[in-house]
Amino acid sequence: xxxxxxxxxxLTPEERIAFLESxxxxxxxxxxxxxxxxQFLDDDDPQxxxxxxxxxxxxxxxxxxxxxxxxxxxxxxxxxxARAVSGLGIYMYEGEMADYGYDFGPMTEIxxxxxxxxxxxxxAKEFLQSVYADGTRSLDERRFALEALSFLSDPEIADLVExxxxxxxxxxxxxxVFAMGRSGLIRWTDILGRELYNDDWEIQxxxxxxxxxxGLDELGxxxxxxxxxxxxxxxxxxxxxxxxxxxxxxxxxxxxxxxDTDQEIAQAxxxxxxxxxxxxxxxxxxxxxxxxxxxxxxxxx
Numbered sequence: 001x002x003x004x005x006x007x008x009x010x011l012t013p014e015e016r017i018a019f020l021e022s023x024x025x026x027x028x029x030x031x032x033x034x035x036x037x038x039q040f041l042d043d044d045d046p047q048x049x050x051x052x053x054x055x056x057x058x059x060x061x062x063x064x065x066x067x068x069x070x071x072x073x074x075x076x077x078x079x080x081x082a083r084a085v086s087g088l089g090i091y092m093y094e095g096e097m098a099d100y101g102y103d104f105g106p107m108t109e110i111x112x113x114x115x116x117x118x119x120x121x122x123x124a125k126e127f128l129q130s131v132y133a134d135g136t137r138s139l140d141e142r143r144f145a146l147e148a149l150s151f152l153s154d155p156e157i158a159d160l161v162e163x164x165x166x167x168x169x170x171x172x173x174x175x176x177v178f179a180m181g182r183s184g185l186i187r188w189t190d191i192l193g194r195e196l197y198n199d200d201w202e203i204q205x206x207x208x209x210x211x212x213x214x215g216l217d218e219l220g221x222x223x224x225x226x227x228x229x230x231x232x233x234x235x236x237x238x239x240x241x242x243x244x245x246x247x248x249x250x251x252x253x254x255x256x257x258x259x260d261t262d263q264e265i266a267q268a269x270x271x272x273x274x275x276x277x278x279x280x281x282x283x284x285x286x287x288x289x290x291x292x293x294x295x296x297x298x299x300x301x
Contacts, residue, residue: 013045020051034059041067046077053080053087060090062120069127072141082140085131088124089148095121096151125149132160143175150179158185165191174202181210189216196222205237212241215279220247227253236268243272246279 011019020040023033037055040048053071056064065088072084094116131137131145146164149157161183165176177195180188188210195207196219208226211219223245226238239257242250254276257269 013048016040016043016045016048017051020048020055024051024055032059034061038064041071046075046080049075049077049080050083053083056087057090060094060116062091062117065091065120065124069124072127072131078138078140082138082144085128085141086144086148088128089144089151091116091121091124092128092148092151095125096153125152139169139171143172146172147175147179147182150182153183153185158183158187161188170200170203174206177203177206177210181206181213184214186214188214189218192216193219193222196226201231201233204234208234208237208241212244215245217245217247220245220250223247224250224253227257236265239265239268239272240275243275244279246276246283248280250276 020037023036034056037052037059040052043049043052049071053068068084068087072081072088075081075084095118098115098118098121100115100118100121128145128149132142132149134142143164146160150161161176161179164172164179167173167176177192180192192207192211192214195203196211198204198207208223211223220242223238223242224247227235227242229235229238239254243254254269254273258266258273260266260269
């Protein structure tokens with residue numbers, strides 16, 4: 001392996017880790033650091049390699065799929081193998097956003113240039129499915145494969161999520177609840193409603209986040225209740241998720257918390273209020289009545 005990478009020939013592993021973490025945290029959205037992260041994929045230190053894979057999430061080049069699969073199969077570090085599996089999730093997202101079955105006519109070839117090629121998508125998907133199904137793989141590799149696949153609305157993948165949810169391993173259940181939120185399928189509403197009250201904080205947190213991410217106003221009252229939780233982390237997570245749902249009963253509670261004497265809570269409530277207003281504006285656009293053309297014609301006569 002490359003000892004340090006071009007960007008740090010004299011840096012210690014700790015300094016290389018700090019450099020990549022800073023790059024991940026502070027890079028502007030328009031800054032292309034993909035090539036920098038690629039150069040660290042061969043680093044001697046597994047933490048550096050894992051951070052480099054994380055950094056490539058925002059640069060889903062099809063040419064990197066084989067490299068990530070190779071690292072997921074052959075890297076000596078369990079951490080890196082699991083991170084490489086997780087890193088393939090961005091290609092599931094890209095494939096889900098593509099419209100491979102639609103014929104754009106003469107423009108098809110041009111419009112397809114911006115999409116992940118279907119053959120690349122299928123190759124990454126099949127690999128992730130094989131990882132999840134392989135009982136000899138580590139639990140982290142299998143559950144991260146499930147999380148990566150959960151971008152897909154494929155009913156077969158939803159069945160895998162449900163299967164994972166019912167497995168005995170706590171970590172797999174956590175990943176399954178996370179996957180429910182990522183998938184955005186309404187079929188998970190009842191399960192998430194139950195898990196909002198789970199005594200296991202990590203499962204509860206993923207359920208709260210999933211309810212918010214999915215905009216489940218059906219769970220708005222439950223999230224409202226959780227903003228009264230004694231545990232600070234639960235309250236803050238519930239506050240953020242409540243705002244994302246746009247639930248109409250949330251305004252007074254969020255407004256109340258903007259006046260909290262705890263500045264962290266007040267700031268979180270201010271941000272939640274902005275989110276709640278935005279979600280209500282978006283929802284109101286979908287609630288506008290359709291124009292009654294028959295009525296108009298009658299009154300124009």
